[in-house]
Amino acid sequence: MQDLLRRYGTGLTTIFCLMVAFWILVLIVLPNFSMLFESFFPYLPVSELDGPKDVFTLQNYEKVLANPIETNWFGIPITIPIHVSTFVDTVFFSALVTFMTLVLAYPLAYFLAKVASPKSIPTLLLLLFIPMWVSEALRAFAWYIILTFNGPLNALLKGLGLIDQGIRWQNGIFTSYDAIVIVLTYCYVLFMLFPIYTAITSLDTNQIEAAEDLGSPWWRTHWRVIIPHAKPGIASGCVMVFMLSAGSLLVPTVVGSTKANWFPQTIYTWFNDALDWNTGAAYSMIFLLVCIMFVILAMRVFKVKLSDIAK
């Protein structure tokens, strides 16, 4: 603060602080508090607002537990409220997307940071970036076309003689979420790549060589030296990809099958189709809370500190 004052003077410093305060308060804290508040009141016609029915209630939250359906998880049949089922699927497949991006991004990050010649790095980074200049919506639609039944992917696979019947990617091969997982992985892989790339770049190459010199095979060098060093980067990549995937509305809407429901779609339905903002707010709150808890739990399990991620 002293530093800021000295460097920019009172006037500019006040403006900076006011801008930050505006951003945090008006654009983040207030809307969320308003949602939290709304979520505890029933959805009523305008005429009944402020009437006897407009009282504090938990009924919006209880709706999540309504409408049990029969489904099965990994072959085990269970009965579960439909929205909870959507919710669990969303968290599970977001975790899967996170895992897939990690598996793809780590080797690439290592290659960029330690193997590729420094001269080729700017070109390689540019190549990785260019697809990100296209909007997420366009990329999602592009994938819709790629994955469609008479689309290029099936044509290619047929042409190569790998399949003789077209695959209904949108319905999925393994689960009905296949297409969503593929496209989300594609969309968010860079959010995993860059934190890990930065972390590995900061590792002294001599340490990798020292491990090898002591007889370590490549996998042990990664396990004992490189991954522990890159852990903060891996953790922040995971948090970002998980939160972005779980919160994605566009991708599941564009490429998802009718059987694949993503929780943000459920929330969207409450807000937009049912016009019931109160229930939508309640669902949002539950979702936010559980996702944060999931992230904290994962950080506990992998022994990552919050301060590591902030770096």
Next chain:
Amino acid sequence: MSAGIDLENVCCDFGTFRAVDNANVSIKPGEFFSFLGPSGCGKTTILRMVSGFIEPTEGAIKIGGKDVKGTRPNQRPTALIFQNLALFPLMPIWENISFGLEVRGVDKATRRARAEELLKLVDLPGAADKMVSQLSGGQKQRVAIARALAVEPSVMLLDEPLSALDLKLRQHMRAELRAIQKRTGVTFIYITHDQGEALAMSDRVGVMSQGRIQQIAAPRDIYDNPVNGFVASFVGENNIFEGDVGAVSGGMAGMTGAHGSFRAKVSPEAQGKALKLYVRPEHTVLSKTKAAENSVEMEVTEVAFEGAFISVHGVAAGGKRLSAEVKNDGVTVVPGVGEKVFASFDAARALLLPDANVRG
């Protein structure tokens, strides 16, 4: 257990730049061998070729008589101590030391015991559970040595391991390293740009310049019988004279130049090349009267007291700077600044040497 190392016509190119040029050296098992040379002369490159991180462009490297071409660093019986040590900061000290054993599948209890043992060997008991960041420079140094020793290498490769330490610690660690080498009997290849270090510790020294090994000899020989001007200048001070060299007879030759006529030793290899005369300040004596031969008049410009000796600097005709070391024995008379004296030397102590052996 220790192994010899042979470099046979080893060259290393980086693009068009030749970092190591035709290196030939045969290091004996159990020897303490140093490569000495200025920064950038290719020392680290040689070490990295021996440890396997770089393949030589030409030539062969043999460890224990076996050509190691194509063998990865993790398959070679060498242990490299990096210039910056490269300890693993996220592992406690004992895991650092026993990492090489972990790789070999040794169980945890044995590893721990071995780490403790090695910590005792390098005089750092009780540090097993500390983290790297908690240690001082000298302590980190010892951990790096212990970590390398843990894998029981046949050859230890040390890349300027003492350069980051302060003077006192450096001198202490010199003795320590030497003692560890004697105790373990492992072949040490030691790299340094500090001639004092190389001369004090090594069985033999290889002096390098611009990618070429200039001379390989015992420290005493390097200092007393350098093969060229580069080696003579790199390992100590010299008074240097230029002139025309006369006929050689009995290993001696005359030289006539701007400062008079001299006589000095000349080796058979040096004959026929452009030569200069080199004589060490400690072999240069000062007198009021001109000596019978090899004597130059100079005016004293500076007298520096160094403790055991006194360093006298002067200028001869044509601005030629000369220096002499006078013993501080209370008998030898030390001239004062501004005095005119004769600097003389014994012909047997002076050498006629060519310049460094470098690419044209």
